[in-house]
Amino acid sequence: VVYAQGSQLTWAKTGAKQISTVGNDEKCAFTIVVSVLNNGTMLPLQAIYQGYSKESCPSQSAPNYENCISARFQFEHSNTKTYWSTHTTMHSLVDNIIAPYFKQKKQELGLPQTQKTIWQIDVWSVHRSEEFRS
Numbered sequence: 001v002v003y004a005q006g007s008q009l010t011w012a013k014t015g016a017k018q019i020s021t022v023g024n025d026e027k028c029a030f031t032i033v034v035s036v037l038n039n040g041t042m043l044p045l046q047a048i049y050q051g052y053s054k055e056s057c058p059s060q061s062a063p064n065y066e067n068c069i070s071a072r073f074q075f076e077h078s079n080t081k082t083y084w085s086t087h088t089t090m091h092s093l094v095d096n097i098i099a100p101y102f103k104q105k106k107q108e109l110g111l112p113q114t115q116k117t118i119w120q121i122d123v124w125s126v127h128r129s130e131e132f133r134s
């Protein structure tokens with residue numbers, strides 16, 4: 001997700017090659033990891049922000065922060081200069097969102113926790129690494 005303040009209007013001449021816009025250089029980007037089950041159930045979202053600390057993520061005073069927490073959103077910093085998913089954020093997704101859902105569902109269905117489950121994911125480079133697959 002990339003969002004930027006700006007306007008769709010300008011006073012530049014039609015066909016101009018360089019056009020200045022207000023707030024054009026001020027933008028923020030983050031990755032949203034969406035997990036949807038085959039039955040249509042959506043699990044909590046994981047939002048990944050560029051940066052090296054929790055200060056990179058939305059503050060508790062941000063508008064609708066409490067609504068996001070109530071919906072169990074996971075706000076993560078990438079610990080890198082990008083907002084892309086990393087090995088660490090993928091483990092967090094599995095440990096904090098995917099695995100707890102499978103555990104709860106197995107309990108609800110009276111299945112043993114050793115029951116096999118299938119997690120189908122898109123193949124990003126982080127998923128193909130030996131480190132992630134082991």
